Amino acid sequence: MQLTRLPAPHLRPFVRLLWTSSPRGTPLARPGAREHVLPTGGMHLVFRMGGPPLRLFRNDADAQGFTVGYAMVGGTRSAFFVRDVSVETPSVGVMLQPGAARALLGAPEDALADCHTPLDALWGADAGFALEQLHSTDAPARRLAIVEALLTARLGAHSAARALHGLHPAVAHALASLSGAIAHGHEAQAGTIGQLVRHSGYSHRRFIALFRGMTGLAPKQYARMLRFDRVLAQFAIEPGQPWVDLALQAGYSDQAHFNRDFMTIAGMSPQAYRRAAPSASRHVDV
Template structure:
C-alpha cells in the first residue's frame, strides 16, 4: 500500500490545526484539558487520521453531535474530509467513573450519545458555538459551566486511580504490575479491579502505553536508538516482543511511526 505523503514529516499541519487549553482549577480534579482540531481538505482526497490511545475518556462536540468516547485499547483511524472541526474535553484517567455511574470498562472501545451520560442541556450543539479558533475562554466557559452543573460527588477511589496512573506516567522504571501494586499499596487483584472500574483498561496496558509513549518521544526527537537495549529497559523479553507491542498499539513499527513527525513533536496528536 502506497503511503499518503501527507502523513510524513508533519505535512498534516498544512491542512489541519490543533489547539489546547487547561481546565479551570475547580474542574482540574476531573478534567485534564480541552482540545480543538480544525481541518480543510476541500479539493483534496480524504485523509486517514491515526489517533493513538491513552487511558482517557473524551466528550467531543462535532457537527451538532455530542459524544462520549470510552478509552481505546489500540489506535483508531478516523477519516477526515472536506472542512470540519471538533472540540473535545479530556477527562483525567480514572476520574470519569463518577459521571458515568458504572465501571468505565463498560464503555471501553465504545462511543455513546453524551446525553445518555449527562442528560439534557449540553451546550451549543454546533462545535462552532462551543469553541472558536484559539479556544477563547468565553467559549470554553460554556462547557465548563455545564460540567459544573453536572459535577458528581467526590469519589476517593477515582482520585486514587488517577494517582496510580500518574505514578506510572511519571516513573519510567515502573514496568511490571506487581511493582506498581507494591508502590501504590494495593494487591495486584485489587489494583486490577480499581483499574477496570475507574480507568477502563488494565494496569499492564497502562504501563505499556506510557513506556511506549516514551519511545515515541525519543524517535520524534531524532534519537539514535539501540533497540535491543531499549526493549530490555522497558521490561520486554526481547526486541521482537517490543516491536509487536508497539505495532499493535500504534499500527506500525516504531521507525515507520516516527516518520510522521518533525523533530520534537512527540506522539501527542497522530
C-alpha cells in the same frame, strides 16, 4: 489552528486539558482519507462543530465504517482506532483525568473503554443543548469557556460529586508508582503489579476491578500505555534517534518486545511510523 489550556482549578481533579481546533482557511477535502488515531491512555469528550458526523472503521479492511455523531465520548483505549479524515472539521474537546467519568458522564471508565459512545446516551437532551451552546460562537476561547461551564454544571447537578472527587487512594498510589517506574526507565513486571496489589490491601481481583473502574485499563495495560507515551514524546524531540535507544530508555527489555507493542498499539511498525512522519504524533495518515 489549535488552542489548548488547563481547566479552572475546581475542575482539575476531573479534567486534564481543554482544547479546540479549526482548519486554516477553507477546509480541504481528501476523499477516502483515513488515519490511525493512537491511544493516549485517557478518555476524551469531543464535540464536532461542522462537516459530517464522526465516521469510524472497525479495522483497515473495513470499507463502510459507521457513524457516531457530533458529540461523543472516546473511551480509554489500549490500541489505535481508524477514523475518516476526508473533511477537516472544527472541534472542541476535553481530556479527562482518571476517575472523572462517573462524576461528569454518569458511568465508570471501564464501561466506556475501547469504544466511542454518543454523548446523548449519557447526557440525554443535555448533549444537544451543549452543541447548541457551542454553535452560538466561533470564538475558540469562548467555546472553551462554554465547555468549562457545562462541566461545572454537571458536577453541581450531582449531589454525590464531592464523594466522587478524586481517585480511590489505592488507585492514586498505583498510578503514581507506575508513572514513577516508567519515568525511570523501568518495565512494569508482574512483580510490580503484585506489589501494588499488596500495598492496596485488597484482593487481586478487587484491586484490578478498582483500577479498571477508574482508568478503563488493567494496570499492566496502563503501564504499557505510559511506556509507549514516553517513546512517542522522546521521538518528537529527537526524531533521528534509533528506535532501539528510545525503547531501552523507556524500559522495554529488548527491541523485539518494543516492536510487538508498537505494532499492537499503533497498527504499524516503528519504521512505518517514522516514514509517515506525522505532524501530530498520535494522528497518522494511512
